[in-house]
Amino acid sequence: MTEKRSEAKNAKAPQAEGRTSAASMAWMDGWVALANETTAAALRGLSGFNTELLNYSKNVLSDAVNASQELSRCKTVEEILQIQGNYFQKTTDKYLVEAGKLPKLMSGALSESLKPLQKAQER
Secondary structure (H helix, E strand, C coil), rough: HHHHHHHHHHHHHHHHHHHHHHHHHHHHHHHHHHHHHHHHHEEEEEHHHHHHHHHHHHHHHHHHHHHEEEEEECCHHHHHHHHHHHHHHHHHHHHHHHHHHHHHHHHHHHHHHHHHHHHHHHH
């Protein structure tokens, strides 16, 4: 009689294991999907951040090339000082504007990447 009970328990074990395994897989699939959503949102935010940095770098390089071309045409020290002063002022102003944009972009990227987690928490 004891052997029959043992055989019955062993016969049920794979079925219980299958349910647990399926539940575990569903739970894991949910977390993987959530991780994918969060990662995709973070990458979109970082993409915007990188685009902004590249545009800024392109503009700074263009301004430097233009300033050097202007300097090459100078005939007096006064002209050189004027062009350098203008370039310095323009570059500083652009840098300050850009420095104000970057924290906002990163904050927005972080907020977007947290939205899937917030939605999952609400469920």
